[in-house]
Amino acid sequence: MSPGDTMAPEIDRELCMGCGDCVAVCPVGALTLENGHAVMAHAEDCQYCGDCEELCPYGAIARAFEIVLLDNEDS
Ligand code: SF4
Ligand code: SF4
Secondary structure (H helix, E strand, O other), X not given: OOOOOOOOOEXXXXXXXXXXXXXXXXXXXXXXXXXXXXXXXXXXXXXXXOHHHXXXXXXXXXXXXXXXXXXXXXX
């Protein structure tokens, strides 16, 4: 990652159909619609919750990383 990059989800403009679902679901208003496509307007506010990624019917928005919590009880 370069300085200034965030871990906010990336939006594939080719796949985005501009339905606005991700904009509506984002709890912190990080996303907005611009010229018929979702854009990350406030990446600094993103909580990395993944709601937008799960909701998008076109697979157009995805986090670069997924945080997985492991149960280490047996290790
Ligand atoms: S939910 Fe997916 S298709 Fe709809 S605006 Fe967001 S990124 Fe685009
Ligand atoms: S990961 Fe969560 S906080 Fe970040 S843009 Fe998507 S819905 Fe909003």
